[in-house]
Amino acid sequence: MTDVLRRGRASLALSFFAQGVAFALLVTRIPAIQDRYGVSDALLPAFLAAVPVLAGVGSVTTERLVKRIPPSRVLRWSQPVVLLALLGVGAGERMVELGVALAAFGLAVGALDASMNMLGVSLQRSYGRSIMLSFHAAYSLGGIVGASLAWVGAHWDLALFVSYLPVVVVLVPAALVGSRWYVDGGAGHSDAAAEGSAESGPVVFKVLLPLCLVMTFAYIGDSTVSNWSAKYLQDVLGSSEQLATVPYNVYMVTTLLGRAIGDFGVRRFGAVAVVRGGALVAAGGFAVVAGASGAWFGMLGFTLIGVGLCALVPQTFAAAGRLFPGASDMAVARLNVFNYVGFLIGSPLVGALGDAWNYRGAMLVPMVLVLVTLVYARSFAAQPDRYGDGHERPRTADVGRGSNGL
Numbered sequence: 001m002t003d004v005l006r007r008g009r010a011s012l013a014l015s016f017f018a019q020g021v022a023f024a025l026l027v028t029r030i031p032a033i034q035d036r037y038g039v040s041d042a043l044l045p046a047f048l049a050a051v052p053v054l055a056g057v058g059s060v061t062t063e064r065l066v067k068r069i070p071p072s073r074v075l076r077w078s079q080p081v082v083l084l085a086l087l088g089v090g091a092g093e094r095m096v097e098l099g100v101a102l103a104a105f106g107l108a109v110g111a112l113d114a115s116m117n118m119l120g121v122s123l124q125r126s127y128g129r130s131i132m133l134s135f136h137a138a139y140s141l142g143g144i145v146g147a148s149l150a151w152v153g154a155h156w157d158l159a160l161f162v163s164y165l166p167v168v169v170v171l172v173p174a175a176l177v178g179s180r181w182y183v184d185g186g187a188g189h190s191d192a193a194a195e196g197s198a199e200s201g202p203v204v205f206k207v208l209l210p211l212c213l214v215m216t217f218a219y220i221g222d223s224t225v226s227n228w229s230a231k232y233l234q235d236v237l238g239s240s241e242q243l244a245t246v247p248y249n250v251y252m253v254t255t256l257l258g259r260a261i262g263d264f265g266v267r268r269f270g271a272v273a274v275v276r277g278g279a280l281v282a283a284g285g286f287a288v289v290a291g292a293s294g295a296w297f298g299m300l301g302f303t304l305i306g307v308g309l310c311a312l313v314p315q316t317f318a319a320a321g322r323l324f325p326g327a328s329d330m331a332v333a334r335l336n337v338f339n340y341v342g343f344l345i346g347s348p349l350v351g352a353l354g355d356a357w358n359y360r361g362a363m364l365v366p367m368v369l370v371l372v373t374l375v376y377a378r379s380f381a382a383q384p385d386r387y388g389d390g391h392e393r394p395r396t397a398d399v400g401r402g403s404n405g406l
Contacts, residue, residue, distance in 0.1 A: 007183075008119075009131065010178075011179065011181040012119050012182060012183075013135055013138040014138070015112075015116055016135045017138040017139065017142040019079070019082065019116065019139060020141065021142040021171065022082055022086050022146065023143065024145075024146025025086060025149060025167060026086055028146070028147050028150035029150050029160060029163070030044075032160055036093075037092070037093075037095050037098045045348075051106040053106070054102075054107045055107070056110060056341070057110060058106065058107040058112075059113065059114040060110075062111045063114070071115040071118040072182035074114075075119065075182060076176070078112040079175045080175060081108035082112055083168045083171055084104075085108060086105060087161070088101035090163065091160075113336050118329045118332045119182060119183065120135045121318060121321035121328050121332055122321070122329075124321065129263075130263040130266035130271070130318070131263055132314040133260075133310075135314070136310075136314040137260045140252060141256055144256060146167075147249070208320065208331060208335065210376035211319055211320055211376070212338040214316050214379075215316050215338040216341050216345070217370055217372060218309055218313050219313070219341070219343050220346035220349065220366050221305065221309050221366045221369070221370050223346030224346050225248060225305055225306070227347040227351075228362075229244075229247040230247065232289070237294055237298045246299060247303075250302060250303050254303050254307050254310070256310075258311060259310045262314070266315070270381070271318065271319065271380040272378060275311065276373075278310070278311045279308065279312070279370050280308070280374070282305050282367075283370045283371045284308070285306075286301065286305060286366055288300055290360045290361070290367070312373065317336075318380075319379060349365065350363070353365060
């Protein structure tokens with residue numbers, strides 16, 4: 001293990017942390033943003049939906065950019081844009097200014113998410129063991145810090161600009177300094193891009209599709225907790241307003257803890273076993289939520305969901321790297337789009353079912369979707385026949401079995 005790799009891992013973890021802080025500061029202050037700009041309840045969903053849609057555009061654009069420039073350069077410049085766009089959200093006064101700031105935020109977030117995970121996959125390959133969950137643990141920690149800072153801002157009734165400015169002043173220079181130590185893939189970038197170009201036909205998407213579905217289902221589950229846990233506890237299970245804020249915080253903490261130790265589980269039991277176990281635990285959590293007789297049982301269910309879902313997204317990115325070792329940047333960028341697909345589908349789906357049927361029944365839908373992950377669990381192992389011609393190709397060793405390869 002070289003100092004270059006260690007510094008690269010630390011600097012990338014800082015990038016994940018900063019992204020977690022920025023995203024949490026945006027989504028947890030949506031009511032304050034709505035009040036500042038006078039956005040109506042009818043118009044608010046359009047603004048919120050624009051961010052993941054533009055993030056998908058940013059991710060697709062990054063797929064093209066990394067054919068010419070390394071992912072580290074995309075990440076180096078997209079992260080400051082995200083942070084400055086966040087500051088722009090807090091600084092504007094007119095609705096058009098909010099639209100411009102959110103558009104910049106969305107496009108840059110797509111590039112940032114894609115390039116961060118590209119570097120994470122390539123670093124894991126260089127390490128020869130599972131480290132992907134540790135990066136997403138840093139993101140979860142950033143989310144907790146960002147949500148806590150947002151609470152402070154709301155508690156003291158600070159203006160958005162005042163609340164965001166110290167964070168941006170600290171994180172922009174830190175991200176730029178840390179970017180000096182980013183580590184791109186060990187293989188020649190042009191070679192990887194050339195191989196990715198040659199493999200970009202329908203067969204590649206067919207092989208990648210199971211992972212795309214798992215990513216979508218995981219984010220449907222995540223957005224269900226993010227958007228509906230408080231309402232569910234208060235309106236369905238009869239909790240107090242104060243207690244209704246607890247499940248999401250517990251969910252974030254359990255996600256952090258699960259990701260912090262998850263790499264050890266992958267090394268010991270393999271990625272397939274971890275994904276299967278996580279899907280079963282998450283589905284069990286949704287079942288507990290749907291059948292809960294009171295608020296504390298509901299919180300137990302949301303806690304189990306955090307434990308179960310925490311490993312799915314990092315392992316999905318890692319699996320894409322194993323499937324396409326010569327074109328992992330392309331695979332990660334395409335897979336990352338389904339992050340936003342799940343985010344867009346999840347909250348409206350549960351809300352529509354809850355209004356048309358009931359919210360207990362609505363919680364069974366993400367449960368079933370998470371269980372479908374079991375069907376695709378083998379996609380998280382190395383695939384000997386990804387070309388579909390019946391001939392076994394040299395395979396990358398399963399990182400979960402202690403090999404030196406990814």
